[in-house]
Amino acid sequence: MAGYLRPLLAVLMLFCASPGITAEAQKDPLDSFMWERYRERFLGDTPVRFDQRVRVQAPAFAEDSGQVPIDVDASAFNGRFQRMLLWVELNPIPLVFDYRPLSDGLANLSINVRLEQSSAVRVAVLSDGVWHVGGTRIEGEGGGCTTPGIAKTEDNWSRDFGKIMARRFDHEPGSRVRVKLSHPMDSGLIPSTRPFYVEQVAFIRDGEPAATMAWQASVSENPELALTLKGDSDASYRFQARDNNGNEFDHAIP
């Protein structure tokens, strides 16, 4: 909308607004026209609150729209949240992940996603029966010299297919796990390719899932994840994943 229309609309709304309109829902701070639809689809009838404690950080613009890093810090909810969702409102596949922290997962993570165009990026954290929602906006256009050569997709992915690299760092109040998995993460939206992507990842401690995530194909090719887990360096974790073709991946985290 052109800038000069806004004040005009504001004035019009002063005349039109009835007292009832302001009550119910909080106004979407990102002013995204898809918000209501995804609130309904992903969050259902559960109460929703826009909450600054759900901090979402991303570059202001996507230099490489195939690999856009999103950081989430909602550590105010550590130990008292049950799920976390991330979605990109104007992506053809909006949902990125559905994270269940279980026993060890904390609300501090980073993941690379695909961005189809300028969009609101939203994170919802379910805590005590309320979805706490934060977000940010990313501009889709890259810098002046962005070329397809930079936003490359690897042709010979089969060579490294399934390769997992993992590291671990001390990170209050536990440890930060970095994982990179070689996988094409094909969405199936490109003609003549079928969906081929990692659906499920888990961090296993003592043989039991300690945190899990369901992924969609909006996660970037060769996915990268940083996740903070409760366990310190004495805790031993394994990373496990499974794709929609039934391939299974398993790697110890140092």
Added chain:
Amino acid sequence: MPFLDGAVRPGLAKMALFVVLALGAVLLPPRYALAFEYELKPVAVAERTWVVEGRREELSEDNGGDIANAAFIATGDGVIVIDTGSTLNYGRALRAAIATVTDQPVRWIINTHHHPDHVFGNQAFEGAEISALPATRAALKRDADSFRATLYQRLGDAVRGTETVLPTRSVQQGEGRFGAYPLQLFAFSGHSGADLVVLDPATGVLFTGDLVFHRRAPTTPHSPGIGIWREQLGQLRALQFKTLVPGHGPVSRDGSPIEETLDYLDWLDGRLAGGAARGATRNEVIQAPLPERFAGMALVRYELTRSVSHFYADYEEALLWAEPDTTK
């Protein structure tokens, strides 16, 4: 309204249309009514040598792509233009600006490298010979369509009519003659993969292209690596010159822009390496505070954001993932 009853007299209709159009021309902001107007002012920097400094900004509708430096030498036998800007209309404005200081025709163009803010004014200099490194021509041919798409996205109407005009003459390191006028040419690669540096031995003016930035953060999209770029800046240091014309930012009488570019690249290298080694996320690397000494440099956070996208995966490959893993 009886005025509109029945057939309107054709003369009246025409007049009404004229009034509407005239009002439109008066009331609409100028950029909708006219081509983008560049205000280019050649500044004499040495004998027979002028520079037109671009704004220290990123491509935008407000600047029409006037963000890079152009320079020219009036040899006596014709003008050599070094870099031609982002659009056809910039090229035309540059040609007009040249005509305000010399009657000589533009006979030669040099494209220092293939980036869009340096080559898309080529089209305005019909008949001029366009010199570049062979790899510059190949890279422009490869990237031209996506560059033009980006320009349209960022500059809008200012790009109208702009076509790709590829270099017509391959040059290489060594002496290059433009008519009878000799220039010393140096072939580097650190900024864009093929970067031509031009030294005019007669005046001592060094035209560095984007191998050197001044008070504006360096851009890195096609750089083969920060290490290679730094090494080549070391070679530039050894050249004898009196005046340095960087690709972006103000002209200098000494080598301080080389030192500034080196300092920035050293810092960038350290920032990326440090982040990768301690497992920092890309956003953490982008958002960490910037050194105070870069306060006077335009677009540091912006270019850092881009450079993280260009390079961070390589740094992680070397410093994060390459650590020996004994636990599998």
